Amino acid sequence: MENRALGKGISALIPEVEREEPTGERVANIEVARVFASKYQPREIFKKDRLDELVNSIREKGVVQPILVRETPENRFELIAGERRLRAVKELGLEKIPAIIRRVDSNVNLFELSLIENIQREGLNAIEEAHAYQRLMEEFKFDLDGIGKAVGKDKTSVSNTMRLLKLPAKIQEYISSEEISMGHGKALLSLDNQREQLKICSKIIKTGLSVRETERLVSKRLAGPTGNQAQQDQDVAALEEELRRALGTRVKILHAGKKGRIQIDYFSLDELDRLLSVLRKAAV
Secondary structure, eight states: OOOGGGGGBGGGGSOSSOEEOTTSOEEEEEEGGGEEOOTTOOOOOOOHHHHHHHHHHHHHHOBOSOEEEEEOTTSOEEEEEOHHHHHHHHHHTOSEEEEEEOOOOSHHHHHHHHHHHHHHTTOSOHHHHHHHHHHHHHHHOOOHHHHHHHHTOOHHHHHHHHHGGGSOHHHHHHHHTTSSOHHHHHHHTTOOOHHHHHHHHHHHHHHTOOHHHHHHHHHHHHHOOOHHHHHHHHHHHHHHHHHHHHHTSOEEEEEETTEEEEEEOOSSHHHHHHHHHHHHHHHO
């Protein structure tokens, strides 16, 4: 005879009456309506396609892995880990969900547990992880050593992840959406100029540069122009200075290959009239 319990997931194997484990945790099927998401949840992005896959899986096999919660004095349950599973169950309209109910003494421990659970399951992207570390530092006064011990990583790894928050917001979005990797982000951090960072980031996305190729490109930019390019840049700078003295205003020559344009700045209509007069005399 077919075992119907297996098709319902772990919830079919958990009795309706709560049982307490030797660790002090309780395992039970709890009412979905009594569960609420914690403000200390480190996950920021929930991709629809992955959530849809989870919904289909739970519809077919049930909830295989219980969510992790703590019980509040109001007889509700604050989520520690498993928000994707909770969302999927709500979408399916299920009334109960299997849960491990753990005793958590403080908000620090709650956030630490939530962060560790998500990292261990590789559920957070690099930017979410960096924000979580930042919150541990700013809200709970952790240092790098403390964070490293809490999540089982060395402090250098934690520091490198947090450095990603120095990148422009747009690049952080690309890392979060996995359009570029954390490795790409680390390579871009070598550049001080955000405009250069964004420019190379755009090239990574358009041409599919690997992390290694990005590192080589960044190194080339850091080395600066050499040979003929350096001489050409010096010649352009000399011409800009000559025009600046002749016209009495800022001049920029934008040169590329055999083409380019000259940008002449003016800061009032009177100055524009003066510049036009100078140019007309030069043309005679």
